Amino acid sequence: MDINELLKLAEEDKALMDKDTAHLTINLNKVVSKNIVPGLHVDTKELKDSVEVKIKVDDGVVIEKKVHLCFGVTHEKALQKIKMDIDIGKNASISVLSHCIFPKAVDVKHIMDAKINVGENASYTYEEKHIHSVDGGIEVYPKADVKLDKKAKFKTTFELVEGRVGKLDINYSVTGLKESVMELMSKVSGRGDDIIKIKEGGNLIGEKARGVLTSRVAVRDNAKAEVYNIIKATAPYARGHVDCKEIIQGNGVATAIPVVEVKHPKAHVTHEAAIGSVNSKQLQTLMARGLSEDDATDLIIEGLLS
Amino acid sequence: MGVLETRNLSLKLNGKNILDKLNIDLWQGHVHAVVGPNGAGKSTLAYTIMGLDGYRNIEGDIFFNGVSLKNKGVAERAKMGITLGWQEPARYEGLTVKQFIIASAKEKKVETVEEVLSKVGLNPEEYINRAVDKTLSGGERKKIELASILAMQPSFVMLDEPDSGIDVASLEKIFEGIKLLKNYGATVVLITHSLTVMKQAEHAFLLCGGKIVEKGSISKIEPYFEKECLPCEHKNIPDKGGS
Numbered sequence: 001m002d003i004n005e006l007l008k009l010a011e012e013d014k015a016l017m018d019k020d021t022a023h024l025t026i027n028l029n030k031v032v033s034k035n036i037v038p039g040l041h042v043d044t045k046e047l048k049d050s051v052e053v054k055i056k057v058d059d060g061v062v063i064e065k066k067v068h069l070c071f072g073v074t075h076e077k078a079l080q081k082i083k084m085d086i087d088i089g090k091n092a093s094i095s096v097l098s099h100c101i102f103p104k105a106v107d108v109k110h111i112m113d114a115k116i117n118v119g120e121n122a123s124y125t126y127e128e129k130h131i132h133s134v135d136g137g138i139e140v141y142p143k144a145d146v147k148l149d150k151k152a153k154f155k156t157t158f159e160l161v162e163g164r165v166g167k168l169d170i171n172y173s174v175t176g177l178k179e180s181v182m183e184l185m186s187k188v189s190g191r192g193d194d195i196i197k198i199k200e201g202g203n204l205i206g207e208k209a210r211g212v213l214t215s216r217v218a219v220r221d222n223a224k225a226e227v228y229n230i231i232k233a234t235a236p237y238a239r240g241h242v243d244c245k246e247i248i249q250g251n252g253v254a255t256a257i258p259v260v261e262v263k264h265p266k267a268h269v270t271h272e273a274a275i276g277s278v279n280s281k282q283l284q285t286l287m288a289r290g291l292s293e294d295d296a297t298d299l300i301i302e303g304l305l306s
Numbered sequence: 307m308g309v310l311e312t313r314n315l316s317l318k319l320n321g322k323n324i325l326d327k328l329n330i331d332l333w334q335g336h337v338h339a340v341v342g343p344n345g346a347g348k349s350t351l352a353y354t355i356m357g358l359d360g361y362r363n364i365e366g367d368i369f370f371n372g373v374s375l376k377n378k379g380v381a382e383r384a385k386m387g388i389t390l391g392w393q394e395p396a397r398y399e400g401l402t403v404k405q406f407i408i409a410s411a412k413e414k415k416v417e418t419v420e421e422v423l424s425k426v427g428l429n430p431e432e433y434i435n436r437a438v439d440k441t442l443s444g445g446e447r448k449k450i451e452l453a454s455i456l457a458m459q460p461s462f463v464m465l466d467e468p469d470s471g472i473d474v475a476s477l478e479k480i481f482e483g484i485k486l487l488k489n490y491g492a493t494v495v496l497i498t499h500s501l502t503v504m505k506q507a508e509h510a511f512l513l514c515g516g517k518i519v520e521k522g523s524i525s526k527i528e529p530y531f532e533k534e535c536l537p538c539e540h541k542n543i544p545d546k547g548g549s
Contacts, residue, residue: 216400245399281396284358289410289458290384299409303401303437 007070012099015068023068026051028080037063040094050081059089059119069098076106076137084114088122090149095125102130105166106137114144118152118180126156136164136194143171148180150206155183159305165194165223172199178206178235185214187305190223190252202231204238204267215244218301219252230259233267240269247278247301309334309493310355310388310462314366316516317354324350326516327366332462337484337494339507339524341531343538347516348497349393352464356390357383370462387461393470393497395451398438403450406438411457422453425486427479444471452483463487466497481506499535501528514538 007013007025016023016033022040025032029051031044039061045052057063073080088094102108118124132138148154154174165188174182182202190196196219202211213229231240246254258271278297286296308331317325324347332338340348353361355368357380368375370386378386398406407419420430426449436442438450448471455463468480484506487494496503504510510527512520512535520530 279396280359281392282398284356284380285392285396286409287380288356288358288384288388288390289454290381290389291409292381295409296381299401299405300398303398303405306400 007072012068012070015066016070018065021065021068022063023070024053025070025072026053026080026082027072027074028078037065039063039092040067049079050083052083052085054085054087056087057089057092057094057122060091061089062093063095067094067096069096070101071098071110071112072101073108073110074104075108076104077108079109079111081111082113084112084116086114086116086124088116088118088124088152090119091121092119093123096127098126098128100128100130100140102132102138103163105133106135108138110138110140112142112144114142114146116144116146116154118146118148118154120149121151122149123153124155126154128156128158130158130160130163132160132163132166134163136166136192138166140166140168141171142169144173146172146174146182148174148176148182148209150178151180152176153181155181157185157187159187160189164192165190165196167195169197170199173201173203174211175203176206176209176211179208180206180210182209182211183214184212185216186227187216188225189218189220189301189305190225191219191221192223193221194219194223196223196225196227198225198227198229200229202240204231204233204240204269205235206238207235208237208239209233209235210238211240213240213242215246215256216304217245217254218247218249218305219254220249222251224252225254226257227255228257228259229271230261231269231271232261232263233269234263236264236266238264238267238269240267242269242271242273244273245304246275247304248275249277249297308332309371311369312351312355312366313369315354315368316365317350317361317363319350319360324516325354325364328516328518330511330518330521332493332495333509334461334493335488335491336509337488337496337507339496339498339504339510339527340513341498341504341510341527341535342513343499343535346513348499348513349466350516351513352390352466352495352497355383355464356380356388358390384458384460389455389458389460389463391448391451391455391463391465391468393467394444395447397440397442397447401438402435403438404434406450407454407457410454412459413457418457419453422456423450425456426450426453426483427476428453445473445476448472449476449479452480456483456486459490460492462493462495464495464497467500467503468496468498469500469503477502501532501536504528504531
């Protein structure tokens with residue numbers, strides 16, 4: 001499998017042909033292709049066992065078309081390390097679709113370490129979609145430290161769209177100043193002996209800062225999931241919510257630890273967590289329409305993770 | 307002989323007789339009502355016929371087209387043509403109306419979804435991609451439930467309290483849906499304590515304390531039900547009030 005097949009797998013090939021669409025494609029630790037648009041700067045540096053990527057959006061620049069990032073590994077065994085430094089200028093706006101594709105992974109490790117700064121009144125949306133091998137021979141470590149300036153908006157979604165999880169260890173920390181908004185969403189379904197760890201932290205340190213941390217996880221067979229989401233609010237009128245739902249089947253094991261910490265009397269943070277088997281009424285309704293228990297369960301989980 | 311028959315059907319829940327030696331014949335292509343006050347065992351009868359979890363440990367038997375349902379699960383019964391519309395339908399986070407209806411549908415096409423939504427008075431363009439979740443009102447959810455049943459094209463449909471939680475205009479659409487089911491030959495059972503709903507049926511069974519205390523035409527059951535059961539003065543104990 002070469003990089004072009006990889007891009008086709010992610011349905012990225014057409015987007016990458018468009019000269020008005022910015023993109024960056026990295027296979028293992030090599031930059032394969034890059035296209036930039038006015039106001040967007042992408043600098044890369046290939047090191048021995050990693051790649052450094054610096055992305056900057058100039059003040060006031062609104063990138064109209066979604067920027068495509070593709071981090072792939074065509075090898076069966078490999079270590080991919082990507083260090084990202086992202087700076088979104090004041091009043092700028094960018095939306096990024098990132099595909100992480102490891103279709104042949106038997107023993108692949110993907111480490112992403114990102115520092116992200118979203119400027120005053122700027123907006124950064126990051127969708128991360130993973131395609132893994134069917135055997136789950138991969139370990140994925142996405143880590144991000146995000147700073148939101150006044151009125152900045154940050155929205156991220158993490159989704160495994162194909163293949164087995166393997167081992168996933170998400171570690172995001174977001175700090176928001178006055179009137180900033182953070183929305184973090186993770187959706188993962190584990191099976192076999194997959195291990196899922198999600199740790200997301202939101203620090204609402206500015207007045208009227210808002211944050212929502214949402215996790216949707218399903219585990220079956222012998223898969224294990226551990227979700228630790230924490231929102232701290234230390235400023236007046238800060239508003240936060242932690243929402244975690246996990247479905248377990250078979251010998252799957254799930255843990256959810258939603259933590260809220262409020263250090264200002266005018267701040268307000270709520271949480272909800274639910275772990276359990278598939279809702280009986282949902283299941284039996286679909287079965288009363290003729291679906292088998294397995295098909296009904298799959299459909300309910302598909303909805304939850306959609 | 308009915309398309310569905312219960313023979314000495316009894317069910318105990320938590321040691322209490324909820325259904326007590328019921329013998330009911332439901333005729334093909336007819337609209338029946340099972341009426342009675344709250345706690346009479348109406349919904350339990352529907353859940354037992356559907357074979358839901360917790361409602362399978364029966365005495366007696368249920369026959370559908372002559373075949374015993376005793377050892378058949380929910381999905382098997384559904385594949386035989388039996389289905390149930392819940393009093394308060396389930397909601398599904400993330401599942402769209404299209405996915406929900408197509409999962410139920412005999413003909414798994416978008417056109418089917420659009421057609422059945424229109425039949426229950428919902429604009430397909432507006433609803434097809436909406437989630438079947440808490441953003442829908444009770445009435446909308448109820449109509450989508452009925453739409454999914456229309457798409458399934460079952461031969462035996464039980465609708466538990468079809469008027470529950472919906473407004474008058476929506477109720478007319480539900481009644482139209484019941485007529486559609488009858489028109490294509492389905493047997494319909496309305497589980498209700500509402501006189502308005504009961505009047506949609508041709509025959510009624512009055513259930514009280516898990517027993518049938520009266521059965522017959524609507525003109526026969528209606529005055530009795532209105533007089534004796536609204537309100538119920540004897541807490542569903544047939545011996546104290548049933549004829």
